[in-house]
Amino acid sequence: MKNFLKTFSVFFMVTLLVSCGNADDDVSLDLNTGDGLGEGTVVDECLGLEEGELVLSIQDQYTTLPGKVSVFFKVSDTSGNPVPGLTADQFTIYEQGRNDDCFNTISTSESSARISPNSQIFSNNTLLVLDLSNSVLSSSLEELKLASTSFIDAVMPATAQESVQMAIYWFDGEDELHLLNELTPSKDELKIAVDGITDDISNDPSTDLYGAVIKSTDIASDLINVSTQDDKIGAASVVIFTDGTDQASRYTEDAALDKVEDANANISFFSIGLGAEIDTEVLTAVGKTASVFATNKDELEATFRDISDKVSERANSFYLFEYCSPKRDGSGENNLAIEINTGSRQGAVQTKFSANGFTGGCE
Known part of the structure; x- marks a missing residue:
C-alpha cells in the first residue's frame, strides 16, 4: 500500500435559513466516489452485520512498520449528512487472515486504537x-x-x-x-x-x-x-x-x-x-x-x-483511524473490517492490508 498523504482538504457546508436548498449527498461527492464506500467494500456476510444507518467511505489507507494500520475515511448517514464527533471506543476492528474462516475481533485497547486529530491530515x-x-x-x-x-x-x-x-x-x-x-x-x-x-x-x-x-x-x-x-x-x-x-x-x-x-x-x-x-x-x-x-x-x-x-x-466527519495489528510478517494479505456503533446507529466497511515486514513493538 502506498505511503500516506500528509495533507488533505475538505471544508463544506449545507443548511437552510429561510428558503430550502438542495439535498447534500455526501455519497455522490466522496473523494473516492466508487459505490459510496470509496476504496472499501461491503463487509463479508460471515460477520452477520446488518445494513446500518451509517456509511463509512474509505478515502485512503496505509501501513507503517513495525505493525500499524491506518485507514482514512469519512462517515455519513444514509441521507448523506456528515457524522462528526466519533471516538475510538465506538469502533470495532475485525481481521481475517488466510487461516480464518471468518473475522476475529481485535481489542481496541490492546491494539492501541485511536482517532488522530484532523489537523494532522487535513489541508x-x-x-x-x-x-x-x-x-x-x-x-x-x-x-x-x-x-x-x-x-x-x-x-x-x-x-x-x-x-x-x-x-x-x-x-x-x-x-x-x-x-x-x-x-x-x-x-x-x-x-x-x-x-x-x-x-x-x-x-x-x-x-x-x-x-x-x-x-x-x-x-x-x-x-x-x-x-x-x-x-x-x-x-x-x-x-x-x-x-x-x-x-x-x-x-x-x-x-x-x-x-x-x-x-x-x-x-x-x-x-x-x-x-x-x-x-x-x-x-x-x-x-x-x-x-x-x-x-x-x-x-x-x-x-x-x-x-x-x-x-x-x-x-470533522473525516477520520484517521489507527491501530496496531497482531498480524506479523509472512501472514501476507489480510482482510480488515471496521464497524462503528454509536448505540443508536451502526455501519461497517471492509478493506485489506499487507502485513509484510510487520513485527511487534507497535505503539
Missing part, C-alpha cells in the same frame, strides 16, 4: 466569492461584511494552522474575478480584508455571476492539482454569494453550470442567495452541494453562521 482550502455589484454596495454592504466576518471567525481556527486556509474573491460586472485576499491561514488577515471593502471598490455596476462561477471553479481546480501531488489528497470548496442574476451576459448559463457539473469530484459548491431578485433554480444548480437563501439583508449573518456550523461538521 482545508475554501474560496469565498462575494458579489460586490452595485446593488450589494448600495444596500447591503455592511450586513455582508458583518456576515463574512462571522463566517471567518467560525471557520478559521483561533491559532493559525497551515492546514486550514481561505481566500476571498469578489466580482462585479467586469470580466475578472478580483482577489480581495490570497489564500491564507490567518483569520485576522481575512477579517481586515473584509473590513477594508468600501462602497467605491467597483468600477462596473453590472453582475458577471456566470463568469465568477467559471473562474472560481478554475481556481479551485488548480488548488486540487497542486494539493494532490506527491501522493497527497486535496479538496476545495467554492462558496458564492450573490443578490441577483447574471447581467453582464459574457458567459452563458449552460457554460457556468457545465463547469460546475464537470468539475473535479473533490470540489464542493455552495451558493448563498439574498433577496427577491435571485434565480433560485440557477443558484441551486451552482450550489450543487448545497444552496441557501435569505429573504433580506438582516438574515445574512445568521445564514452565514448556520453555514459555518455545517462546515465544521463536514470537516
Whole structure:
C-alpha cells in the first residue's frame, strides 16, 4: 500500500435559513466516489452485520512498520449528512487472515486504537466569492461584511494552522474575478480584508455571476492539482454569494453550470442567495452541494453562521483511524473490517492490508 498523504482538504457546508436548498449527498461527492464506500467494500456476510444507518467511505489507507494500520475515511448517514464527533471506543476492528474462516475481533485497547486529530491530515482550502455589484454596495454592504466576518471567525481556527486556509474573491460586472485576499491561514488577515471593502471598490455596476462561477471553479481546480501531488489528497470548496442574476451576459448559463457539473469530484459548491431578485433554480444548480437563501439583508449573518456550523461538521466527519495489528510478517494479505456503533446507529466497511515486514513493538 502506498505511503500516506500528509495533507488533505475538505471544508463544506449545507443548511437552510429561510428558503430550502438542495439535498447534500455526501455519497455522490466522496473523494473516492466508487459505490459510496470509496476504496472499501461491503463487509463479508460471515460477520452477520446488518445494513446500518451509517456509511463509512474509505478515502485512503496505509501501513507503517513495525505493525500499524491506518485507514482514512469519512462517515455519513444514509441521507448523506456528515457524522462528526466519533471516538475510538465506538469502533470495532475485525481481521481475517488466510487461516480464518471468518473475522476475529481485535481489542481496541490492546491494539492501541485511536482517532488522530484532523489537523494532522487535513489541508482545508475554501474560496469565498462575494458579489460586490452595485446593488450589494448600495444596500447591503455592511450586513455582508458583518456576515463574512462571522463566517471567518467560525471557520478559521483561533491559532493559525497551515492546514486550514481561505481566500476571498469578489466580482462585479467586469470580466475578472478580483482577489480581495490570497489564500491564507490567518483569520485576522481575512477579517481586515473584509473590513477594508468600501462602497467605491467597483468600477462596473453590472453582475458577471456566470463568469465568477467559471473562474472560481478554475481556481479551485488548480488548488486540487497542486494539493494532490506527491501522493497527497486535496479538496476545495467554492462558496458564492450573490443578490441577483447574471447581467453582464459574457458567459452563458449552460457554460457556468457545465463547469460546475464537470468539475473535479473533490470540489464542493455552495451558493448563498439574498433577496427577491435571485434565480433560485440557477443558484441551486451552482450550489450543487448545497444552496441557501435569505429573504433580506438582516438574515445574512445568521445564514452565514448556520453555514459555518455545517462546515465544521463536514470537516470533522473525516477520520484517521489507527491501530496496531497482531498480524506479523509472512501472514501476507489480510482482510480488515471496521464497524462503528454509536448505540443508536451502526455501519461497517471492509478493506485489506499487507502485513509484510510487520513485527511487534507497535505503539
